[in-house]
Amino acid sequence: MLAQVIVRSMKTWKEQAIVELGSCTQPHGIKGGFTFNLINMQDSSLDLDSKIILFPSSTRSNIPVEGKEFEIDKISFGHKVMAYLKGINDRDMVEAMLPFSIHILRSDLPELDDDEIYLDDLIGCKAIHIETGVELGKIIRLEDNGVQAILIIRGGEAMDLPFVDAFVGEIDLEGKTVQINPPEYI
Numbered sequence: 001m002l003a004q005v006i007v008r009s010m011k012t013w014k015e016q017a018i019v020e021l022g023s024c025t026q027p028h029g030i031k032g033g034f035t036f037n038l039i040n041m042q043d044s045s046l047d048l049d050s051k052i053i054l055f056p057s058s059t060r061s062n063i064p065v066e067g068k069e070f071e072i073d074k075i076s077f078g079h080k081v082m083a084y085l086k087g088i089n090d091r092d093m094v095e096a097m098l099p100f101s102i103h104i105l106r107s108d109l110p111e112l113d114d115d116e117i118y119l120d121d122l123i124g125c126k127a128i129h130i131e132t133g134v135e136l137g138k139i140i141r142l143e144d145n146g147v148q149a150i151l152i153i154r155g156g157e158a159m160d161l162p163f164v165d166a167f168v169g170e171i172d173l174e175g176k177t178v179q180i181n182p183p184e185y186i
Helices: 003-014 092-097
Strands: 018-028 035-040 053-055 067-076 079-085 100-105 127-128 135-144 149-154 161-162 168-172 177-180
Touching: 018 053, 018 092, 135 161, 149 177
Parallel strands: 127 177
Antiparallel strands: 018 035, 018 100, 035 079, 053 067, 053 100, 067 079, 127 135, 135 149, 149 161, 168 177
16 A cells, blocks of 8 residues: 555656655664665765655655655765765654655756766666667666666566676667676576
């Protein structure tokens, strides 16, 4: 039931085009900090005063199902991402909000150079075998393993591939295709 409500509620935000950046399932410290699990840890669009939209990931979260906007007060990147949100100042408040997904308005993302893409734009693209041209499936989501982004491909083949040059070839966002060089064991 919660998932259906969240999907319906997110449509309002999606009309404004939101991009999922990650999730949060645990607090950081006792002063109201969060440990963010970002899809792309190396090149985040988040910084001081960034506005983010949070959606509950379960019924335990006190965040409204329609989502709620917050502003980042402090954020630091390292082996983990620690963030503080304006108006949230103790661990009890943090724990009441958990777990949640983290989103940003697409219009708040920085402009890209010609040779750059947003990984979120790969979701829904067909994964095409680089040598045979056979469709392997579709990219249904992205995850992060702490080292790089992982493409989750489902359909004809089910595979989770690191987003690295060895496995990912040409990307055609207009044609919604990504050339894939799968490892030999697939």
